[in-house]
Amino acid sequence: MCGVTTTISVVNQKGGVGKTTTVASLGAAFAELGKRVLLVDLDPQGGLTFSLGIDPEDVDVTVGEVLLGKAKPADAIVVTEDGMHLLPSNVTVTQAEEALVSRTGREQRLRVALDKVADD
Numbered sequence: 183m184c185g186v187t188t189t190i191s192v193v194n195q196k197g198g199v200g201k202t203t204t205v206a207s208l209g210a211a212f213a214e215l216g217k218r219v220l221l222v223d224l225d226p227q228g229g230l231t232f233s234l235g236i237d238p239e240d241v242d243v244t245v246g247e248v249l250l251g252k253a254k255p256a257d258a259i260v261v262t263e264d265g266m267h268l269l270p271s272n273v274t275v276t277q278a279e280e281a282l283v284s285r286t287g288r289e290q291r292l293r294v295a296l297d298k299v300a301d302d
């Protein structure tokens with residue numbers, strides 16, 4: 183498939199400033215415009231996962247396994263009720279964060295993982 187894939191990051195160290203709400207809203211708006219949307223939840227609290235109708239505790243493969251190289255993005259991605267795709271998160275992502283703290287190139291891992299699905 184031919185097309186342009188755009189990645190948008192919503193990041194702020196401060197809590198409760200509307201990051202999750204912004205991502206969910208942007209995702210829904212782009213999906214409504216007919217764009218193919220993959221949302222990535224990087225919060226171990228799984229707020230985005232939960233807000234899209236998926237119980238984080240029910241998620242078997244998370245973005246954490248993807249960041250650790252234990253799973254491919256395609257193995258973790260789920261389709262939401264609204265027809266968007268989601269790379270979900272839950273509390274186990276904390277372990278991935280801890281494991282990656284001392285690894286060089288950790289800041290590249292998400293980009294490398296997403297490159298694998300960008301054409302889709």
Ligand SMILES: Nc1ncnc2c1ncn2[C@@H]1O[C@H](COP(=O)(O)OP(=O)(O)OP(=O)(O)O)[C@@H](O)[C@H]1O
Nearest residue numbers: 194195196197198199200201202203204225227229
């Ligand atoms: N534009 C807005 N206007 C009013 N309330 C908002 C707006 N955006 C988000 N909120 C509310 O603010 C609260 C925090 O929003 P949200 O959970 O999106 O923040 P967050 O930055 O993801 O928080 P956290 O750091 O805990 O993950 C929620 O109750 C949400 O409904």
Ligand SMILES: [Mg+2]
Nearest residue numbers: 201202225229
């Ligand atoms: Mg949040």
